[in-house]
Amino acid sequence: MTPERADVVVIGGGVVGSCVAYFLARSGIDVVVLDPAPGKGASAGNAGLVVPSYTLPMSNPDALITGLRSLLGRAPSTLASPVSARTLAWLARFVLASRPGRAWRDVRVLHELAEFSRRGYDQLRSEADFPLWSDGFLHLARDRRTWAAEVRTARRLAAIGVRSEELGPDALAAIEPGLASGFVGAIRFPGDTALDPERTTRAFAEAAVRHGAVFHAERVVGVRTVAGRIEAVETTGPTVAGKAFVLATGADTAAVGRLFGVRLPVEPGYGWSLTLPTHASLLRHAVQFADEHVVVNSGPDRIRMTGGMEFGGRASQAPRPEAIATLRAVAEAAIPAMRTIADPGIAWRGARPMTPSGLPIIRLVRDNLVAATGHGPLGVTLAPATGRIVAHLVTQKGIPLRSS
Template sequence: MAHEHAEVVVVGGGIVGAFVAERLARAGTDVIVVDPTPGGGASFGNAGMLVPSYCMPMANPAVLADGLRALVGGDSTIALGRPVTRATLGWLGRFGLASRPGRARRDAGALAALASGAVDAYAELADTEGIDIGLRRSGWLYVCGRPGALSSQMRAARQLVDLGIRHEVLRGAELHEREPGLAGGIAGGVLYPDDASLDPAAATQAVLSSAVRHGATFHRHAILDVESAGRGIVRAVRTAAATITARAFVLAAGADSRRAGRLFGLRLPVEAGVGWSLTLPMPNGLVGQALIGADDHIVVSPGATTVRVTGGMRIGGRADAAADLMAVQNLRTAAERLLPPLRDLPAGTAWRGARPLTPSGLPIIGSLGRNLVVATGHGTLGMTLAPATSRAVASLLTHGTAPFPSRPRSGDPS
């Protein structure tokens, strides 16, 4: 078996591992990214929103109620995959504990701090790499069909003001002026002007390409085993093709982090939150603004020549082709209800991905071994939080501390 060596091995080349590898390589560190399909996980076909405004964690009393409805099989925007495993039940128990009133607001501050600066970080990278990542700084518009949905969205927006997140309320004519294709009879909308969107696959490739330009290399295999040197020190990771030794290791395996973590002797409370997207070819200008349909929880993100509809949250369970088909059909129907001109578009390309969910909604970014840093659990916000995560990981590897509290918190024990 071949032997390779690097200063740092990064396990996982999604947006999180890519940013970590890029930052380390740029600082002159010798890095190997170990991943069978870099950029092919959740970072490929997601909604591409950079959304400091979305920093209220999923772990809050309202979503908990929704989750309980899902458990008993009622109508819900959140569903449980089947079969429901003990790991998923354990995760749900921790999610319940993390959903105490008050905690979500506190954690929103930590997420907003991690999210700030993300848009500029991507813009700078796209500039230096000369790669078009489809960055649009036109904000994110929550469209609320029902007056009740608008009131709760306005309440949510007011809670974010203290965190420096600006919003504008739009009604009637103003709303249709901004997005003429919207269906009639919509109660109103809330625009977060500082949010942005991008093409997530192009952005991840841009980060990976910058990492390579600065000297990072890839080993395109999954890790199958971890070799310990004793006293909590990792000596090497093993794949089907090589044993790779390093001074330090970073685990950034997205929704597979629970499984990969076990190889390092960790019990990471990361559960897959499966969602779907449908990308449709779009005639110029049919949709101009990134939108979220608050009633059906779908995101519509326009690109230069396509429009992507994203949604769904199925926690745990096995891959199920029939459920995928149904979920994608539901996405399209909900999107057409929101934006009737989408009915004229031809069939698109469907995709399924898994968000790495922690019970609290806070990512796990921390030293969980003498020479092991974990960077995972970015949930619904991985594209948004990846730049700041890479700063924290670099600081942990260099100085042993992060520029913000980064250890897993209660509710996310590991």
């Protein structure tokens, strides 16, 4: 039975909500997580990279130009029908946030958050059972212009402390023998790593439960307030009362936020993946094919390809077969060992919770409501930092958990 009262009610049990629950429960707080399908949202089929190097917000002039080209059918980010007025308004804010200089001012904030998160991963590994693998993240370029852009970005990132190495074709072949030839060069980010995101999310949830958190498969459908203060949430099961509430609902945040009377500019940015079984890891590194914007994470027993950034459309749409075929074709061209895999694999589509600025929203948004959302392409990377910050906000910032 769902407990009908908790100190903190976390809405959403993806990688972010599970991490929040873990850090709260670990501080001795009584936590309930409500989610009809915990760990089955964006946290399931994503690329599974922990990438403090990848912290340049997407709303920057270069990405904007790529995005505009994509509307002409020449890049993987797209607009899908139907496009709502809300999506158009969000895109307008995204364009404004893409003005020159803005992203490079925020990249430092995101990088520091990601580094803080990486240390959180070290702490979590002592309590949660999930492996990390890969010798870093390689950005690979076949086209000289792509290569020049990758080098420019890596050199700028170096100024804020992101370590990287520029590799020519011979050096690349020496460190990554699983790749075919044909690349002009690669940037290696040695501080990045990779994992299985579904297993890791489950491990965070299990660690939270060991500290006393309770997960219940209920959807939040309404909010009860008394004198302007949130007292309880109505669910598909019982009503659950709390002293504080955390909104960790990923790409559904705008809709769920409206139930709480808050407007949060979080828009689904759909992506897709294909996962194939393997007998061993086919690559030593996680890789990004920068020309095609396809990311590959090769783990001990499966290889996953991800790509796409689609705005508009519907959450319930299946991944497009041609988009999945493209992922496979790009990876097979570059990773010869993949060509013998006959299995059709598992195709998946999910939504990144995007904000116009690329910065997550981790703050009090009403007097006893904390938002932990909008992590865009970095939710796995930033989850431990988010959990720690939310636990700090709830325990240190005057939400009266223990007064009644």
